[in-house]
Amino acid sequence: MKNLISTLALLLAFILPAYSQVDKEQLALAISKADEANTEKLKAYIWKRKSDVSIDGQVKLTTITEFSFDDQGKLQAKVVDAESSVKQKPGVRGRVQQNAAEDKAEYVQKALELSMAYTFMTKGQLLDFFSKASVSEKDGKLEAIAENVYVQGDKLTIWVDKKTNLYTKKVFSSLLGKDPIDGEINFEKFSSGVNHGTTTILNMPAQKMRIDAKNQDYSQRIN
DSSP, X not given: OHHHHHHHHHHHHHHHHHHHHHHHHHHHHHHHHHHHHHHHHHTTEEEEEXXXXXXXXXXXXXXXXXXXXXXXXXXXXXXXXXXXXXXXXXXXXXXXXXXXXXXXXXXXXXXXXXXXXXXXXOHHHHHXXXXXXXXXXXXXXXXXXXXXXXXXXOEEEEEXXXXXXXXXXXXXXXXXXXXXXXXXXXXXXXXXXXXXXXXXXXXXXXXXXXXXXXXXXXXEOOO
């Protein structure tokens, strides 16, 4: 009897991981399919993102970026407005200040671009993510957590509505160059059921910087 139990335990040790892997692969495919279908519907929209950049707790820069999908289905971003609360200094100090401001603006742009990589994931990226993710379920939502998603040491947690297989929230920690960055991306649905990003919060402690971004002014494209 002991030998039989030991044999069964050994078989289960080999079989269960295989079934678990198949489940995660099917889950990734289902989520990818739902996301692709949703993105097709989202391509009918144009929207803007307002990003408030705070340094040491004070808003120093606000940018407005317009988003739309091009004819090839690629998401395009165009900064249409930028306003700084920092007063321009005169002379050489003003030029130094301007150069520093441009460096900060470039840093902000890179941070927002990084957040978009975690927001919009390809089918291949999702399959890779779920292949190494731990998955659990609570309150009608699936939670998947994986590390080393894009760079060594990063971490991504995804929450998915089990009924629709659409995202409700993503949280990530990663690197921007050598600087640590933490992000939170929230999703909601229109009355039509189209899922879309609503807010993105980014923290870059090395720069004492925080970005609060909000997607707004969604409108359907006129063909």
